[in-house]
Amino acid sequence: MTITLEQAQTIVRAALEHGTEQGFNPLTVAVLDPGGALVALGRQDGSGHLRPDIAVAKAWGVLGLGMTNRAIAARAADSPEFFTSVATLAGGRILSVPGGVFIRDGEGRLLGAVGVTGDLSLNDEAAALAGIAAAGLVAETGAED
Amino acid sequence: MTITLEQAQTIVRAALEHGTEQGFNPLTVAVLDPGGALVALGRQDGSGHLRPDIAVAKAWGVLGLGMTNRAIAARAADSPEFFTSVATLAGGRILSVPGGVFIRDGEGRLLGAVGVTGDLSLNDEAAALAGIAAAGLVAETGAED
Amino acid sequence: MTITLEQAQTIVRAALEHGTEQGFNPLTVAVLDPGGALVALGRQDGSGHLRPDIAVAKAWGVLGLGMTNRAIAARAADSPEFFTSVATLAGGRILSVPGGVFIRDGEGRLLGAVGVTGDLSLNDEAAALAGIAAAGLVAETGAED
Amino acid sequence: MTITLEQAQTIVRAALEHGTEQGFNPLTVAVLDPGGALVALGRQDGSGHLRPDIAVAKAWGVLGLGMTNRAIAARAADSPEFFTSVATLAGGRILSVPGGVFIRDGEGRLLGAVGVTGDLSLNDEAAALAGIAAAGLVAETGAED
Known part of the structure; x- marks a missing residue:
């Protein structure tokens, strides 16, 4: 199972539109397959030149560890050395x-992940959620309901 | 001067459509700004996981050297050592x-470059040209007319 | 839009002169285009051999993130893990x-950034500002007025 | 012994002027001290974003091996594997x-090296020689007289 190009392009477009509608800073959105390779990326005019790497990193990391951002943050708080070594690896x-948000289908199967960067992290995440919803897919962020 | 997200997305979409219409293998298309940072990328279903890096490399190299693929090929034929070192750098x-094709506006100003990979190199290039034409911009490949 | 070599050389020269006049330690000054590539660099006699890399880094980072040094410092204070990962990326x-100071023209368009290193950070920044002013351009540091 | 900033800036300026006068492609010129660290660099408008790295490499390599470009080329012809490994190192x-040209004073003492890139290699070298001559210093290229 993997996300299709069409789904990924829908996520990029809808996440960027969400940012524009909400008045966020220029965003970069990357959609990766379960193996961590790019499927689609879009960078808004004015978003810095390192932003594509950061957007990829947000999605790549959750896929690479199989842990949400929040689980990674909890692990980093427990052991900063673990985080430093793994980030270097x-x-x-x-x-x-x-x-960085996991993308699943309606039956919970992993299709990939989306990474968004450019504004406050929670705003970046909100844009990711808007993108995933527009594609009719299911997001997993690790946030408690 | 730099390419806009909207122009870059048009190039990605039209280059991929060209490949589909022509029956090419699945393609990956990357559009970079003049400094070599990604603006938009799309990878068709079935295109291998290294293809995004290759598509970026095709565009990044022509921008980095300020030389078309064909000029780079001529230089590499003259001096394989030069190519080895510069590729490592x-x-x-x-x-x-x-x-890897330069993108210029109607007045010849450099806006960025597009890289396409997945099929025969000349087919990749044809897809890049179709994308640039769809955005109303001007391509430079180094091929003689 | 990008800074010209002539503007960049004026910034290097005037920033170094400012340091000499003020009795600063030997400085290194780097001017980068918006994509993060060097346009001009000068290292004063006695400035250590890593200083060119540091001067480039100061300018490259603000361009890469599209954030001033002070905004980066605030982000790093909020999330050291974010800083660790992004610095590694x-x-x-x-x-x-x-x-590290953004360089803009009179209409606010981004032309590049200058990085200065060798003395206290605020002195480095003062030298950058002197250089940008000498070129008739506009500096952005993120400092409050 | 090491080249001074003033000498290095003279070399950069005169090498770039030589290129302009001769109608060369846009050039990038880097001057390094004997330890391989940058002292001064200038990149003409339109010179590609990888050119600073290439200019540095031309000078860094001759200093690192203590061999002229021509001696390196002869060694590479004898043993391509040696070249590949050393280039990777x-x-x-x-x-x-x-x-890439050694810079010496009138008594033959090594002061550093200059690297020039952007046009044909022999034209790049001619620009380096013009720069070194303008600074009243002595060039060593490895070419036979």
């Missing part, structure tokens, strides 16, 4: 802040 | 085969 | 101390 | 083509 592609 | 992001 | 080319 | 900062 990953070439920096592990982030503990919100904005 | 670039982290591999220099390719001498067709499929 | 950037190969260390993100610094949170003053001395 | 150096992160690509070894080039066998002309354009």
Whole structure:
């Protein structure tokens, strides 16, 4: 199972539109397959040149560890050394802040992850959720309801 | 001057459509700004997981050297050592085969570059040209007319 | 839009002169285009051999994130893990101390950034401001007035 | 012994002027001290974003091996494997083509090296020689008289 290009493009478009509607800073949105490879990416005009790498990292890290951002943050709080080593192993592609979100289908199967960066982390995450919803898919952030 | 997200998305969409219409293998298309940062990327279902890096490399290399693929190929034929060193300096992001194309506006100003990978190099390049034409912009490949 | 070589050379020269006039330690000054590539660099006699990399990093990081040093410092204080990962992603080319300054034209368009290192960070920043003023351009540091 | 900033800036300026006068492509010129650290760099408008790395590499390699470009080229012809390994060790900062030139004082003492890139290698080298001559210093290229 993996996300399709069409689904990924819908997520990118809808996440960016959410940011524009909400008046967020320019965003970059990356959608990755379960193996951590890019399927689609869009960077709004004015979003800095490192933002594609950060957007990829947000999604790559949750896939790489199989842990949500919040679970990664809890682990980093328990053991900063663990976080430092794993972030280095990953070439920096592990982030503990919100904005990397698992994408699942209606039966809970993993299709990939989306990473959003450019504004406050919770705003980045909100844009990711808007994108996933627009594609008719299910998001998992690790936030408690 | 830099390409806009909207122009970049048009190029990705039209280049992928060209590949589908022509019956090419699944393609990956990357559009970069003049500094070599991603603006938009799309990978068709079935295109391998290294393809995003290759698509980026095709565009990154022509921008980094300010030379078309064909000029890079000629330089590599003259001096394989030059190519080896420069490809290493670039982290591999220099390719001498067709499929990395400069994007210019109607007055010749550099807006970025597009890289396409997945089929024969000349087919990749044809998809890039179709994408740039769809955005109303001007392509430079280094091929003689 | 990008800074010209002539503007960049004026910034380097004037920033270094400012340091000499003020009795600062030997400085290194780097001017980068908006994509993060060097346009001009000068290292004063006695400035250590890592200083060129630090000067580049100060400018590269603000461009890469689209955030001033002070905004980066605030983000790092909120989330040290974010800083760790992003600095690794950037190969260390993100610094949170003053001395990396955006360069804009009179209409606010981004032309690049200057990085200065060698003395106290606020002195480095003062040299950057002197350089940008000498070129008739506009500086953005993130400091409150 | 090491080159001064003033000498290095003279070399950069005169090498770039030579290129302009001769109608060369846009050039990038880097001057390094004997330890391989940048002292001064200038990149002309339109020179690609990888050119600073290439200019540095041309100078860094001759200093790192203590061999001229031509001696490196001869060694690479004898043993391509040697070249490949050393270029990788150096992160690509070894080039066998002309354009990296030792800078010596009137008594033959090593002060550093200059690297020039952007046009044909022999033109790059001619610009380096013009720069070194303008600073009243002595060039060593490895070319036979």
